[in-house]
Amino acid sequence: NEKKEKSKPLINKEFAAARTILDEMELHEDSWPFLLPVDTKQFPTYKKVIKKPMDLSTIRSKLEGGSYKTKDDFSVDVRLIFDNCETFNEDESPVGRAGHNMRAYFDSQWADLNSS
Numbered sequence: 001n002e003k004k005e006k007s008k009p010l011i012n013k014e015f016a017a018a019r020t021i022l023d024e025m026e027l028h029e030d031s032w033p034f035l036l037p038v039d040t041k042q043f044p045t046y047k048k049v050i051k052k053p054m055d056l057s058t059i060r061s062k063l064e065g066g067s068y069k070t071k072d073d074f075s076v077d078v079r080l081i082f083d084n085c086e087t088f089n090e091d092e093s094p095v096g097r098a099g100h101n102m103r104a105y106f107d108s109q110w111a112d113l114n115s116s
């Protein structure tokens, strides 16, 4: 039986497309809450409330490290960032608003990639 591979990288074109979207998201002015893992010393309840933390630097490491088998696996982690953000933050807060803006930005980039 086939050995379960820990990570199998995306095929080149998919990898390049995901990397470009990640580059653009990191440069977005509203990316600041998502660039690094949430500091659980600054927000002690975070680990209790959010079962699967995710951030753009972790996605970057996973992408470059070949952890994503398909571009859709990559999108699942991106969406996890924004779902976590909605769970932990009021919509009308700086971080909450940034999350909604970044999700809309990602969704439009993702749609373009999947329509091309």
Ligand SMILES: Cn1cc(C(=O)NCCCNC(=O)c2ccc(F)cc2)ccc1=O
Pocket: 032, 033, 034, 035, 036, 038, 039, 043, 084, 085, 088, 089, 095
């Ligand atoms: C996703 N999320 C983030 C926060 C949050 O407050 N996060 C960072 C604030 C301070 N960090 C920065 O301002 C910063 C970080 C990196 C950088 F390159 C530039 C600026 C709180 C709740 C939550 O759910």
